[in-house]
Amino acid sequence: MRLGVLFSGGKDSAYACWRAMQHEEVACLISVVSRNEESYMFHTPNIRWVPLQAEAADLPLVQGETEGREEAELGDLRQAIRLAMDRHGIEGVVSGALQSVYQASRIQRICAGMDLWCFNPLWHADPHRYLQDLITRGFRVVIAGVFSRPFDASWLGRGMDRETLRELEGIARTHRLTLTGEGGEYETFVLDAPFFRRRIVVQEATPEFRNDRGVYRIARAALGEK
Amino acid sequence: MILLVDLCGKAGSLSLHEFVEPVAGIVRRNGFSGQVRHHLRLTGADLSAAERIILCGTPLRDNAFAARPASFSWLQEARVPVLGICAGMQAVALAFGGALIPSQEIGMTEIRCTSPDPLLEGHDRFSAYELHGAGVVPPESFLVLAESDRCIQAIRHQDLPLYGILFHPEVRNEWVVERFLTLPWRTC
Numbered sequence: 001m002r003l004g005v006l007f008s009g010g011k012d013s014a015y016a017c018w019r020a021m022q023h024e025e026v027a028c029l030i031s032v033v034s035r036n037e038e039s040y041m042f043h044t045p046n047i048r049w050v051p052l053q054a055e056a057a058d059l060p061l062v063q064g065e066t067e068g069r070e071e072a073e074l075g076d077l078r079q080a081i082r083l084a085m086d087r088h089g090i091e092g093v094v095s096g097a098l099q100s101v102y103q104a105s106r107i108q109r110i111c112a113g114m115d116l117w118c119f120n121p122l123w124h125a126d127p128h129r130y131l132q133d134l135i136t137r138g139f140r141v142v143i144a145g146v147f148s149r150p151f152d153a154s155w156l157g158r159g160m161d162r163e164t165l166r167e168l169e170g171i172a173r174t175h176r177l178t179l180t181g182e183g184g185e186y187e188t189f190v191l192d193a194p195f196f197r198r199r200i201v202v203q204e205a206t207p208e209f210r211n212d213r214g215v216y217r218i219a220r221a222a223l224g225e226k
Numbered sequence: 227m228i229l230l231v232d233l234c235g236k237a238g239s240l241s242l243h244e245f246v247e248p249v250a251g252i253v254r255r256n257g258f259s260g261q262v263r264h265h266l267r268l269t270g271a272d273l274s275a276a277e278r279i280i281l282c283g284t285p286l287r288d289n290a291f292a293a294r295p296a297s298f299s300w301l302q303e304a305r306v307p308v309l310g311i312c313a314g315m316q317a318v319a320l321a322f323g324g325a326l327i328p329s330q331e332i333g334m335t336e337i338r339c340t341s342p343d344p345l346l347e348g349h350d351r352f353s354a355y356e357l358h359g360a361g362v363v364p365p366e367s368f369l370v371l372a373e374s375d376r377c378i379q380a381i382r383h384q385d386l387p388l389y390g391i392l393f394h395p396e397v398r399n400e401w402v403v404e405r406f407l408t409l410p411w412r413t414c
Contacts, residue, residue: 023240094240101355101397105333108286108357112332117287119240124248124396 001117002027004062004081004090006107009050011141011160012096012122012180014190015134017057019121020094021195027088028060029053030080036068045145045215046189049200056196056223060088078110085114092117098182099124127179131165138194142202145187145215150175153209156216157202160188189218198223228253228407229276230262233283233313235290237264245283248396249311252403253280265297265317273300278307278407281314283394286330286359289313295320307387309406312358315381315390322365322383331356335374337393343371343382344409345389345402354379354393361392387411 005017007029020026031050054061064080066073084090093111097104097120104120111118122130134141141160146152150171158164172179181187192199204220230250234241246262253260263272265281273279284291291297291313298321301308310318316326335356339346361377364370368390372380381390387409395402 019243020240023238101334105355105357108332112286112330112359115287117285119244119285121240121243123244124251125243126251 001025001092002088002090003092003094003117003119004028004030004084004088005094006077006096007031007050007053007061008096009047009053009189010096010144011134011139011188011190012098014053014096014139014141014193015130016094016096016121018137018139018193018195020119024092026059026094027090028062028084029057030062030064030084030093032064032066032073032077032080034066034068034073036066045187046218049189049218049221052200052221052223053190053196056198056200057193058197062087074106074110078114081110081114081116085116090116092119094119094121096120096122098122098127098180099178100182128169131160131168131179135161135165138192139190140192140199141188141190142216143186144189146185146209147187147213148175148177148183148185149212151186151212151214153207153214155186156207156209156214157205189216192226196226199226200224227275227277228258228260229272229279230260231268231279231281231314232262232264233281233291233317234264234285235288237267241285241288245285249280249282249403252396252400253407256404256407258407265291266294268300273304276306279304279309280403280406281308281310281317283312283314283357286332286357289359291317292320292326301388304386304388307406307409307411308389309403310388310390311396312392312394315392316360316362318388318390319362319364319368319381322367324365324368325363326360327363328359329361329377330359331374331376335376335393337372337374337379339372339380341369341371343380345382345405346372346380349401352399354395354399355397356393358392362390
């Protein structure tokens, strides 16, 4: 089955893409760029670098835009999926939804309305097992945004490795945060994945942090050999 | 051993991660050992070794199981507790002569218990996650335990420990699976 993967550039959509590839054919990535930083569905730091990730993975990218108003952005997502159906003949959509009923049920409704299959291969995955597997399988992921205490500027740009996972587990316990960042506590950006033919090399990036919120803003990046 | 039956169209599918593994996780976290089998690969040995059996759900578009009711005829001989979740409830209903009716629900729905039963005791009303394209007309030998505005949400065989629930308990209602795992039941 030919599938389109809803791709934000972060770890969850990249891992969902990799899982989908183990079972079906991923025909394209689909991303929707929101102009609203508070978008419920689509806003992630560094989404402008998704085209470079698609190039790294050697996959076509269907990119849509949205103003990011709560329900109107679903129409914009529908339009991007329609484009992916027309251009790449997809029969189903994959998302990296983990726990969010809000996100998953909206994607399910869109797919049902378009007669598409809907796959959420991370749905209610065990957070620790998932992140361990992500690291073990060679995903290279950096923290691209922090939006909650106790995260500080030192987390921005930090790699997701076993030590980071250990610290995240401590923080999740003491501050009642989700381990995966599902509650919006942190965002990630994928530099390399098992299905990337080349990796992303960050050439220039600036950590911006104020009022308990921060973003690792990538200014220049390029593809490098693996 | 808790037998988790995968009802998806093909064995080892992408949907296994979404519809079977979350339930297997609840089984594991509660200290039970779980074994996953595709419904077309079930053997007599699997069924004999099972202390309890859970039939898991499928994606909205995956209804191939409903065209193979004979592959669930073993349910009529089952003497250990069985819990059918969503597609699993549909399979249970079909195996005993019930029917499916088109009824799509996606997202959270309010559930009302209509008959007392140990499985849902203490939760007269609760919100649950729905993802189904059909409801069931229960077989005559089944009691209705709970409903939503649109569908029958839980059923149980009058004499046997066979349950069906249309909502997905692995999302926000893990207690239903936990309770099923520890429901007292004698082995016939």
